[in-house]
Amino acid sequence: MNISEFAKAAGVSKSAVSRYFNGGYLSDEKRAKIEETIKLTGYAPSNSAHAVKTRITKQIGVIIPKLSGESTARVTEGITEVLNAEGYQSLLANTSNDYNKEIHFLDLFKQNRVDGVILLATVFTEMHSRALAKMRVPVIIVGQNIKGYSCVCHDDEGAAYALTKLMMEKGVKYPGFIGANMSDIATGKNRRAGFERAVKEAGLNLNKAFCEVAKFSIDSGYEKAKQIFSGKTRPDCLFCATDSIAAGAMLYCREAGIKIPEDVLIASVGDNRIGQLAYAPLTTAHFHYKTAGISAANMLLTEIKSSNSIPRTLQLDFDIIERKSTMKTETV
Numbered sequence: 001m002n003i004s005e006f007a008k009a010a011g012v013s014k015s016a017v018s019r020y021f022n023g024g025y026l027s028d029e030k031r032a033k034i035e036e037t038i039k040l041t042g043y044a045p046s047n048s049a050h051a052v053k054t055r056i057t058k059q060i061g062v063i064i065p066k067l068s069g070e071s072t073a074r075v076t077e078g079i080t081e082v083l084n085a086e087g088y089q090s091l092l093a094n095t096s097n098d099y100n101k102e103i104h105f106l107d108l109f110k111q112n113r114v115d116g117v118i119l120l121a122t123v124f125t126e127m128h129s130r131a132l133a134k135m136r137v138p139v140i141i142v143g144q145n146i147k148g149y150s151c152v153c154h155d156d157e158g159a160a161y162a163l164t165k166l167m168m169e170k171g172v173k174y175p176g177f178i179g180a181n182m183s184d185i186a187t188g189k190n191r192r193a194g195f196e197r198a199v200k201e202a203g204l205n206l207n208k209a210f211c212e213v214a215k216f217s218i219d220s221g222y223e224k225a226k227q228i229f230s231g232k233t234r235p236d237c238l239f240c241a242t243d244s245i246a247a248g249a250m251l252y253c254r255e256a257g258i259k260i261p262e263d264v265l266i267a268s269v270g271d272n273r274i275g276q277l278a279y280a281p282l283t284t285a286h287f288h289y290k291t292a293g294i295s296a297a298n299m300l301l302t303e304i305k306s307s308n309s310i311p312r313t314l315q316l317d318f319d320i321i322e323r324k325s326t327m328k329t330e331t332v
Contacts, residue, residue, distance in 0.1 A: 061109035
């Protein structure tokens with residue numbers, strides 16, 4: 001869809017569309033029409049490459065959720081490996097898992113010219129749509145699959161399904177779940193969907209008392225596990241959205257005398273070192289985070305060089321790594 005077609009669909013002039021994407025003045029009525037049409041069509045301007053040709057900075061903005069995350073570090077390593085080889089400088093912006101800061105840094109990179117942006121997204125809101133629509137350079141989103149934008153993502157639902165199914169096949173009857181914020185489509189919504197699909201296929205009922213939502217931390221995983229296991233009945237398997245959450249749950253189980261895997265099986269996503277070093281090494285899904293970074297950087301460089309970039313989505317596969325936390329030998 002070109003700008004003329006988009007303007008016609010929105011019921012406004014081409015100059016109004018141009019002013020919108022370049023931060024110019026528009027009436028509230030025209031702005032609302034354009035933003036509604038963006039939501040319906042996923043339209044993004046294709047003039048970013050022309051802007052790059054007029055002013056090349058050899059700088060790329062990289063927006064990350066936190067500096068301490070192992071998965072973030074692996075993605076960033078892949079990004080910088082490619083960009084450094086091509087003579088680009090990476091400008092890292094840490095949001096500390098605050099999506100409002102993602103908006104802030106998108107606006108900042110728009111005002112302070114870079115040749116492109118790689119966004120390791122947490123959640124995706126209307127504010128993100130508005131900020132991205134105004135970007136004059138290519139943006140690649142990593143970790144989320146957002147219609148209308150170029151994305152590199154993981155099979156979050158498939159990984160959660162495979163891990164939960166693995167535990168179901170061990171004969172468990174009372175599944176539990178510690179997930180993430182459902183506003184996070186990949187880690188929250190999709191991983192929960194995979195878990196619930198496997199439970200449903202196994203013909204088991206899901207006890208709401210065995211399901212909690214945690215923050216992305218060991219402490220939060222510990223507290224949510226405490227809530228789940230403090231009742232009169234307990235789950236005999238537990239799927240956690242991340243390895244950090246699972247590590248916290250395992251710590252609580254150890255302190256409470258709940259044996260892993262004899263009393264409860266535990267699995268999660270991430271394949272971080274913390275799970276490998278646990279007293280009962282953690283069964284997990286290995287995501288190819290560095291490959292995601294490499295792919296995102298290459299995709300961005302391609303879009304910088306192209307004047308007719310079409311949004312693409314690359315979904316990477318995963319590997320299931322079974323360790324002691326699900327290796328139950330006795331029949332439940």
